[in-house]
Amino acid sequence: MSTEATAQKLDGKATAAALKQELAIRVAALKEQGITPGLGTVLVGADPASQTYVTGKHRDCAEVGINSIQVELPEDISQEDLLAELEKLNHDDACTGYIVQLPLPKHLDTNTVLEAIAPEKDADGLHPMNLGRLVATVNGEITTPLPCTPKGCIDLLDHYGLDLNGKHVVVVGRGVTIGRPIGLLLTRKQINATVTLCHTGTKDTAGHLAQADVVVAAAGVKHVVDPKDLKPGAVVLDVGVTREVDPETGKATIHGDVAPGIEDVASWYSPNPGGVGPMTRVELLANVVQSAEQQARALAAGV
Numbered sequence: 277m278s279t280e281a282t283a284q285k286l287d288g289k290a291t292a293a294a295l296k297q298e299l300a301i302r303v304a305a306l307k308e309q310g311i312t313p314g315l316g317t318v319l320v321g322a323d324p325a326s327q328t329y330v331t332g333k334h335r336d337c338a339e340v341g342i343n344s345i346q347v348e349l350p351e352d353i354s355q356e357d358l359l360a361e362l363e364k365l366n367h368d369d370a371c372t373g374y375i376v377q378l379p380l381p382k383h384l385d386t387n388t389v390l391e392a393i394a395p396e397k398d399a400d401g402l403h404p405m406n407l408g409r410l411v412a413t414v415n416g417e418i419t420t421p422l423p424c425t426p427k428g429c430i431d432l433l434d435h436y437g438l439d440l441n442g443k444h445v446v447v448v449g450r451g452v453t454i455g456r457p458i459g460l461l462l463t464r465k466q467i468n469a470t471v472t473l474c475h476t477g478t479k480d481t482a483g484h485l486a487q488a489d490v491v492v493a494a495a496g497v498k499h500v501v502d503p504k505d506l507k508p509g510a511v512v513l514d515v516g517v518t519r520e521v522d523p524e525t526g527k528a529t530i531h532g533d534v535a536p537g538i539e540d541v542a543s544w545y546s547p548n549p550g551g552v553g554p555m556t557r558v559e560l561l562a563n564v565v566q567s568a569e570q571q572a573r574a575l576a577a578g579v
C-alpha cells in the first residue's frame with residue numbers, strides 16, 4: 277500500500293463559513309421585517325469545554341447578525357430552578373431559539389430538561405417532539421428543527437457532492453446528540469443510505485468498519501477508530517471530541533475518534549478540529565433562522 281497521503285479534506289470550517297454567508301442574508305431579510313433572531317444559551321456550571329463551545333456559538337451569532345442571550349447558572353442549581361429559567365426563555369419574545377449546553381451536572385435529569393424547552397424554540401433539535409417528527413418522517417420535508425451534529429455531517433458531505441444513495445454508513449457511538457439520531461436522517465428517502473450502528477456492546481466493530489463506505493466516528497473516545505480496520509477509499513467523518521488539558525500550560529488539545537494515519541486510507545475525511553464541529557455550530561444558527569422565519573410568517577398571517 278502507498279504511504280502517500282491521498283485523502284481529500286472535508287473542510288468544515290470553510291463549508292460553515294459559506295453557509296454562514298447565506299444565513300446572514302436571511303437574517304438581514306428578517307431584520308427588514310422588524311424581526312431580529314435571538315439565540316439563548318443556558319450553561320449550568322463552569323466546565324471549560326462547555327464554556328468554549330458556548331463562547332463560539334455567540335461569536336457565530338454576532339457574525340450573522342443574530343442576537344445572543346447568555347444564561348449562566350450555578351453548578352448546584354436545583355432542577356426546579358433550572359426549569360423555571362427555561363420557562364422564562366420559552367416566553368421571551370427576544371429569544372427565537374435556545375439550547376441547554378450538555379452534559380448537565382449529574383443531579384439534573386437531561387431528558388426532563390430537554391422536554392421543558394418549547395419545541396418551536398428547540399435550536400438543538402433534541403426535544404422529543406422534534407426527534408419524534410424525525411422518526412415519523414421517512415419522506416417529505418421536515419420543517420421542525422433537526423439535530424445539529426447529524427445535519428452538519430450530512431450538509432458537509434453534500435457540500436462536497438458526496439452522494440449517500442445506496443451507501444453503507446457505519447456509525448460508531450450511540451449518543452443522543454449524534455449516534456442515535458443520525459441514522460434517522462441518513463435513511464430518509466432523499467438520502468437513502470443503509471446504516472449500521474456500533475456501540476460498546478457490538479461484538480465485531482472492526483468487522484463492520486471493514487464493510488463501510490462511510491464511517492461516522494462519534495463515540496467520544498480518543499482514537500477508537502483504527503484506520504487499518506477501514507476499507508481503502510472510505511469516507512470518514514471524525515465527530516467525537518476528547519479535550520486534554522496540559523496541567524502545566526493549561527492549554528487544551530483536541531483529539532478526535534479517528535487514530536492517525538487516516539489520510540493514507542480514506543478517500544475523504546473530516547479533520548477534528550476543523551470538520552464537523554464548525555458545521556454543528558452553523559446548523560444551530562440555521563435552526564434559529566428557520567424558527568424566526570416561521571414566526572415572521574405566522575405574524576404576517578396574523579396568527
Ligand SMILES: Nc1nc(=O)c2c([nH]1)NC[C@@H]1CN(c3ccc(C(=O)N[C@@H](CCC(=O)O)C(=O)O)cc3)C=[N+]21
Nearest residue numbers: 328329375376377378379400517549550551553554556
Ligand atoms: N446542547 C448541546 N448541543 C451541542 O451541540 C453540544 C452540546 N450540548 N454539548 C457538547 C457538544 C460538542 N459540540 C461541539 C460544537 C462545536 C465544536 C467546534 O466548533 N469545535 C472546533 C474547535 C473548538 C475548540 O477549540 O475547542 C472545531 O472542531 O474546529 C466542537 C464540539 C456541541 N455539542
